[in-house]
Amino acid sequence: MSEHGSAILVLEDGRVFHGRSFGATGETFGEIVFNTGMTGYQETLTDPSYHRQIVAMTAPHIGNTGINDDDPESGRIWVAGYVVREPARISSSWRARGTLDEELRKQGVVGIALTGTRALTRHLRDKGVMRAAISTTETAPEALLSRVRQQPPMAGADLAGEVSTGRAYEVSPPEGVEARLHVVAVDLGIKSMTPQRLTERGCRVTVLPSTATAEDILALDPDGVFFSNGPGDPAAADGPVAAVRGVLEAGKPFFGICFGNQILGRALGLGTYKLTFGHRGVNQPVLDTRTGKVAITSQNHGFAVDAPIGEPFDTPYGRAEVSHVGLNDQVVEGLRLLERPAFSVQFHPEAAAGPHDAADLFDAFVDLMSAQPAPAAK
Incomplete structure (x- = not known):
């Protein structure tokens, strides 16, 4: 040096x-x-x-x-x-x-x-x-x-548009892997490893800018919809929240990571709040509330969803539950709808860098899409 x-x-x-x-x-x-x-x-x-x-x-x-x-x-x-x-x-x-x-x-x-x-x-x-x-x-x-002290605070900052792609693009499966499913991913600050994890599992991924509306997403007739990680305060991201609500109303399978988890929370009518110092690293223990399994996860977030832990709760889209909880401080680490095909996690299952304990969440998303009935013949 x-x-x-x-x-x-x-x-x-x-x-x-x-x-x-x-x-x-x-x-x-x-x-x-x-x-x-x-x-x-x-x-x-x-x-x-x-x-x-x-x-x-x-x-x-x-x-x-x-x-x-x-x-x-x-x-x-x-x-x-x-x-x-x-x-x-x-x-x-x-x-x-x-x-x-x-x-x-x-x-x-x-x-x-x-x-x-x-x-x-x-x-x-x-x-x-x-x-x-x-x-x-x-x-x-x-x-x-x-x-x-004159700098703007992170609370209230709407930053996804500053890091998102300016135009749509497509990521295809690697050679030798058949494209069986089509995923539309909304880029709120997406990491390149995320589309890669999806394409490895036979998904063709169309990545859209953070400004994409539900109409933009549904016009592509995807098998599933993904919302990515990203910077800023989820309370300021009204556009993505409206887009997720439209996706849920259409009944499309949904998977969100990190910021996408917070956006799903807001779409369900939940609040968000700023953590004191956040979770950033590759050693964060998370409990799956349904199976009792503990995963060591990669995380990077300063905001969290405010949701009741332990019992299902009502949303405009049916009952939902907190699917994952952080064991260090009991922060909500995941959400799951019980009557619609939608879930999200606050951590990073693509694990770049980090442990691969949660990689099966991509498999769960693929299974969710594969389980949907085929569209009726016209």
């Missing part, structure tokens, strides 16, 4: 951390969050759900395997800034085409390396995530703090 100058990290509550520059020089603002994953830094950086967030990694060494062309979850780095403890001095992987430091510089992502990532994480766990800034140019924390 080339020589870097000094940098400062200033939090909204006035806490200041000093370190050295990592990646691009300059300054950046965003909501600071922490990720507990021991692996998958490239997937984290390129996950659109991290749009407008400064991500602090709790793993002590970052950059060990460099950057490759296989692991990105989108076409660019989305994090607003990056905080690490010890950047790898060299990268070592046969797949690497460059170093992490070089890639951050290339894409203009400002970062900071500091020895106090443990103290930072404990502070955020205690006080909650908050607005922050990283700067290699401003040396006066007080001056930077005033600008941090």
Whole structure:
């Protein structure tokens, strides 16, 4: 890694951390969050759900395997800034085409390396995530703090349109796999691994922008509909909520992940709320309320659905239940309609990066679509 100058990290509550520059020089603002994953830094950086967030990694060494062309979850780095403890001095992987430091510089992502990532994480766990800034140019924390406090909060932010595709596109099954089903996926910040998991199971996937309406979706006559992960406050995403309601009214099989889970919750008439510090990492234990099975899951969310746990509840689309619960804090981690073919989870079964305990949810979606009656002959 080339020589870097000094940098400062200033939090909204006035806490200041000093370190050295990592990646691009300059300054950046965003909501600071922490990720507990021991692996998958490239997937984290390129996950659109991290749009407008400064991500602090709790793993002590970052950059060990460099950057490759296989692991990105989108076409660019989305994090607003990056905080690490010890950047790898060299990268070592046969797949690497460059170093992490070089890639951050290339894409203009400002970062900071500091020895106090443990103290930072404990502070955020205690006080909650908050607005922050990283700067290699401003040396006066007080001056930077005033600008941090002028930044828009994440609560109320409607960001899906800023990360979504601008046009529809299609992902076909790999060679040797027959396309048996057609899925329409609405891109609220979709990770590239998600369509891949569907195509591996014989699905042809049409990806639509976040602005897609129920009419746009149903006009493609899909066998099933998928709503992706994404950034921002689900309470501000009225368009996607209306689209899901139209899909449910049409009786189409539905599967949502992460932001898609929150959107389904709102479509069912449930509320959402902001978590104190969220769930971000690849080691989150989740209980399936129906089977009692515990899965270790990959997660990245700062908002959650407010739903009654333990007993079925009424919705405009029939009875529903909380299908999964987070064992660390009892947060709702999944929803299931009991009278219509629809379910969602708050975690990431595509597991990029992360454990594969929940991969069978894609199989469940395929089974749900396959079980639907064939359309009547005209």
